[in-house]
Amino acid sequence: FTALESDQIARFQEYLRIRTAHPSPDYAGASAFLLHYAASLGLHTTTLHFTPCKTKPLLLLTWRGSDPSLPSVLLNSHMDSVPAEPEHWAHPPFAAHRDPTTGRIYARGAQDDKCLPVQYLEAIRGLQAAGFAPARTIHISLVPDEEIGGADGFDKFARSEEFRALNIGFMLDEGQASPTDVFRVFYADRLVWRLVVKAAGAPGHGSRMLDGAAVDNLMDCVETIAAFRDAQFRMVKSGEKGPGEVVSVNPVYMKAGIPSPTGFVMNMQPSEAEVGFDLRLPPTEDIEQIKRRVEEEWAPSHKNLTYELVQKGPATDVSGRPVSTATNASNPWWLTFERAIASAGGELSKPEILSSTTDSRFARQLGIPALGFSPMTRTPILLHDHNEFLEDRVFLRGIQVYEHVIRALSSFQG
């Protein structure tokens, strides 16, 4: 590594060591690090607050362009991370340990998405060193609470006067890792719903064979949903559809049983049981049809099942569907982005629908074109997983890619 590259890796590790995981993300620590970092590059910094207690800062780091009349470019990333279960990790999730033989840097947030601001800022450092001056203003936003829905983060930001004043023409936000040599890019997110199904049923002695016990009723629901899920998953496995193009419905918790000091009472059948699902719908899916399916097939009341179906990711078009960004010649930003990746020597995959949800949806809802992009090729998809890592070489290549991308987007005359 060059001295600069070693510094860049060290800065990435330093940011990863800040404990930004929910439920108590260290936003103060992350802000202090990022504001100081941006100031050292001569960027203009602003801290916004959208909560009265001011514990959820939203940072704007700005590299002013020579033509302020042109719409600006926004590079977004969230400061928060999901929790980690350290006992399942080979290295502590906030140590940012770098394996010297593989170059893998292990940390919660290594892929999702704490690589991004360091890459954005190091790309700006590179462009400054090359004497490049942007025509369009480049803003980097660092937002809180993406992982918990963005209500006090990008959602409020997108509705604010400050946001409107930025006059944003195009936004880049996080995407997902690519296990192959091609970069992935995302033009829409799926809708997130949470489905909670509760079963009631006959209680009694653990030894009795009962018809319609609560767990039995709940298992009917779980099995019906599992069959639907298998059919959707088959289309992904066969390659007929991408992971963002099907309905996913995954059980995320189950609750039943009568607690005892040592665990659960073993000779009582509970009269209630509950299961929670993460349900995701692509923009093409008819929400009303899913609602009917839940009511009639998944949780019918004649099986003693009740349910709650709540939309979690707001920001849709008038029909209640996620908004897409055009990835064709009608969108000159897309063409500029595509050319920039090619000029960086990269290959882009066919644009995809992201299987998870990001803050991009709030921008798209305002009519701002937004792409999900994280420059990670030859990398397993480890967001929210144990042992999340990013390889140093992959991280460094991402900086080069953003140099091309920022140069192109900030020069684009349209």
Ligand SMILES: CSCC[C@H](NC=O)C(=O)O
């Ligand atoms: C719509 S609120 C949830 C947002 C969250 N984002 C990242 O994981 C997700 O579950 O996709």
Ligand SMILES: [Zn+2]
């Ligand atoms: Zn993320």
Ligand SMILES: [Zn+2]
């Ligand atoms: Zn995430």
